[in-house]
Amino acid sequence: MEFLSTIFYTVITLGVLVFIHELGHFLAAKLTGMRVDVFSIGFPPRAFGKKIGETDYCISWIPLGGYVKIAGMVDESFDTEFENREVQPWEFRAKPLWARSIVISAGVIMNLLLAVAIFWGIHFSRGKFIEETTEVGYVIEGSVAEQAGLRAGDNISSIDGTPVTHWGEVQEALYFNNIGNDHRVAVERMGITKEFTVPSIILTDSTRDGIGIIEAHIVAVIQSVEIGKPADKLGLAPGDIMVSINNALVPTTQEIIKTIRANAGKEITVQWKRNDSLLTGTTTVSEAGKIGISLGSIYTGPSRRIEYSFFEALSQGFREVIKVVDLIIQSIGNIIYGNATVKESFGGPIRIAQMATQSAEYGIASFLTFMAMLSVSLAVLNILPIPALDGGHLAIMIYEKITRKELSVKVKLGIQKVGFVLLLAFMAFVIYNDIASF
Numbered sequence: 001m002e003f004l005s006t007i008f009y010t011v012i013t014l015g016v017l018v019f020i021h022e023l024g025h026f027l028a029a030k031l032t033g034m035r036v037d038v039f040s041i042g043f044p045p046r047a048f049g050k051k052i053g054e055t056d057y058c059i060s061w062i063p064l065g066g067y068v069k070i071a072g073m074v075d076e077s078f079d080t081e082f083e084n085r086e087v088q089p090w091e092f093r094a095k096p097l098w099a100r101s102i103v104i105s106a107g108v109i110m111n112l113l114l115a116v117a118i119f120w121g122i123h124f125s126r127g128k129f130i131e132e133t134t135e136v137g138y139v140i141e142g143s144v145a146e147q148a149g150l151r152a153g154d155n156i157s158s159i160d161g162t163p164v165t166h167w168g169e170v171q172e173a174l175y176f177n178n179i180g181n182d183h184r185v186a187v188e189r190m191g192i193t194k195e196f197t198v199p200s201i202i203l204t205d206s207t208r209d210g211i212g213i214i215e216a217h218i219v220a221v222i223q224s225v226e227i228g229k230p231a232d233k234l235g236l237a238p239g240d241i242m243v244s245i246n247n248a249l250v251p252t253t254q255e256i257i258k259t260i261r262a263n264a265g266k267e268i269t270v271q272w273k274r275n276d277s278l279l280t281g282t283t284t285v286s287e288a289g290k291i292g293i294s295l296g297s298i299y300t301g302p303s304r305r306i307e308y309s310f311f312e313a314l315s316q317g318f319r320e321v322i323k324v325v326d327l328i329i330q331s332i333g334n335i336i337y338g339n340a341t342v343k344e345s346f347g348g349p350i351r352i353a354q355m356a357t358q359s360a361e362y363g364i365a366s367f368l369t370f371m372a373m374l375s376v377s378l379a380v381l382n383i384l385p386i387p388a389l390d391g392g393h394l395a396i397m398i399y400e401k402i403t404r405k406e407l408s409v410k411v412k413l414g415i416q417k418v419g420f421v422l423l424l425a426f427m428a429f430v431i432y433n434d435i436a437s438f
Contacts, residue, residue, distance in 0.1 A: 009360045009367070010353040015041065017111065017375050018066040021382070024110030025068040025103060032099040035090040038069035064427055070103065074412040075393075097401055104393045111379035112321055118372035120317035122365050123308045128316075131167040132302040135216040136187075138251045143212020148198045150213060154187040167215045174211060175201070176323060179330040180337070217301025220253050222272075222293050229292020234270060234283040236293060241273040253295040261289035324376040387419025 018041055029036050035054055040046070042060035049058025060066075069075055072091025087094045092103070134156040139146045156164055159173035160183055174183060179200055186195045201211050220242045225231050242256055243249070246269050250256045260268070265287045271280045285291055308316060352374065359370035385395035396415070400406050407415075 005360070006353050006357045009356040013352065013356045013371055013374065014063070016371065017114070017378055020110050020114050020375070021107040021378065022066045022068050024106035024108075025070075028103040028106035029068065029070050029092075032095060032103060033090060034092055034095065034099075034103065035071040036068055037071055038067070040069070041066045043067060064423065074409060074416055097397060100397055101394065104390050104397070105383070108379040108383045108390055111375045111382070115321045115324070115372040115375045115379075116314075116317040118317075118368050118375075119320040120313045122368060123316040124310060124313035126365060127308060128306040130304050130306060131215060131217075131299050132165075132304060133167055133216050134164055134170055136213045137216030137218055138214040138249070140212035140214070140252075140255065144199050144201060145212040148185070148196045148211075149194075150185065150187065150196060150198070151189070154189050154194075156185060156187050157193065158186040160184050170215075171210075172323075174198075176327050179327070180334045214252050215299070215301075217299055218251055219298055219300055220251060220256055221296050221298050223296045224294045226292035229290070230283040230285065231291040231293045234281045234291075235279070236270070236272060237274070239274070240279075242295070243271040243273055243278070245270055247271075253297055256295060260285055260291055264289035320372070321376055324373050325380055328377055328380045386422070387415045388423050389419065392416075392419055 022039060022041070026036055026039055037054065038056045038058065040049075040056075040058050040060045043062035043064055043066070044060050045062075046056075047059045047061050049056055051057070067075055070092045072088065072093040092100060095103075136145075136150060136152055136154045136156065138152055139150055156170055158164060159170065160178055162173060164170050164173060181200055183198045183200060184195055185198050186193060198211055222231075222236055222238055222240045222242065224238055225236055245256065245259045246263070248259065250259055263285045265285060267282055267284045269280065269282050271278065273279070283291060355370060356367070360367040382389050383391040383394070385391045392415070396407060396412065
């Protein structure tokens with residue numbers, strides 16, 4: 001069942017993002033009078049499909065994305081048959097630069113608009129939940145926060161000189177601002193103001209806990225229990241709040257998972273809360289390091305909800321997209337300057353599958369937020385001036401405009417092939433990393 005859920009959410013996530021991206025190219029081509037020969041989800045060879053009118057709508061075998069084959073354009077299909085024919089008015093090569101630029105950029109624009117629409121929908125329908133605390137509830141052992149000197153009970157008053165009034169501002173200051181540079185974190189501790197220097201942490205699969213602090217009033221709640229598994233035999237049930245394992249507090253889902261895995265094949269003592277009762281029991285962890293539960297986190301402290309009008313929510317949607325774009329650009333900059341590695345910063349299809357499934361477990365809003373952020377990531381990466389990507393096509397067109405010299409079809413085809421090989425190599429690299437860290 002878990003495997004089927006992973007497949008389902010992965011197909012939905014990637015399918016929607018690829019479809020929206022290619023739909024952008026398709027619509028732009030049609031609106032500018034270009035003929036579209038193929039609309040494909042996946043790269044060649046073709047698996048199956050149906051031709052309607054002049055366009056072959058199909059699914060292809062290599063699941064690295066998709067493509068729209070436009071007449072008179074060198075693309076992922078590597079078809080250059082048009083070179084031997086006279087230029088036709090419906091071909092890509094016959095259109096002015098502005099029209100070709102719109103067609104090339106339309107996929108990226110659609111991915112960004114999808115993200116705006118998702119963020120708008122979430123803000124308009126749900127508003128924004130504000131956790132009105134800046135108190136540190138738990139500091140993860142061995143984390144950079146612990147090494148810097150932060151302690152549970154500290155109230156964070158400012159970060160890098162900017163006051164913070166709720167936990168959302170704490171997270172934004174630590175993980176979205178000033179990436180790659182140390183943070184100055186001021187706290188109130190027993191009536192005394194202290195300031196600590198905390199290294200910047202780029203959020204990746206291996207650093208999902210960030211600097212290692214959890215806000216106060218966070219509890220880990222059991223969402224589901226597998227029948228017949230150790231947790232079921234112990235008596236755990238959905239809605240139970242996890243308190244400790246082997247007498248060590250486990251306030252976060254990550255800590256619970258890590259502790260259970262560390263005790264694979266061993267007996268553990270679990271303490272949990274059900275309504276007003278505190279319960280304790282022992283069970284044996286499977287050799288795979290699991291007891292058969294899925295977990296979620298719930299904030300139980302003071303809070304408020306901000307409601308947004310239609311246009312206020314739309315404004316928030318654009319702001320969220322701009323914030324994610326800025327984060328991605330900063331992350332790429334940190335790779336270039338050596339503050340992060342490609343291995344840390346990029347995940348492949350396996351990692352995307354894991355994150356899609358995990359986000360879905362927290363609810364539809366969490367899943368859609370992940371989809372929106374991934375859509376922005378695909379947009380930014382696609383517009384980079386790399387052969388085989390949209391940015392590569394755009395770079396060639398700009399080069400031709402500046403130099404007033406058109407590259408030959410043979411040269412364009414060579415560039416496209418090199419880019420495609422690089423793309424395959426990069427995908428192999430991230431898939432290998434996914435498997436290695438699975």
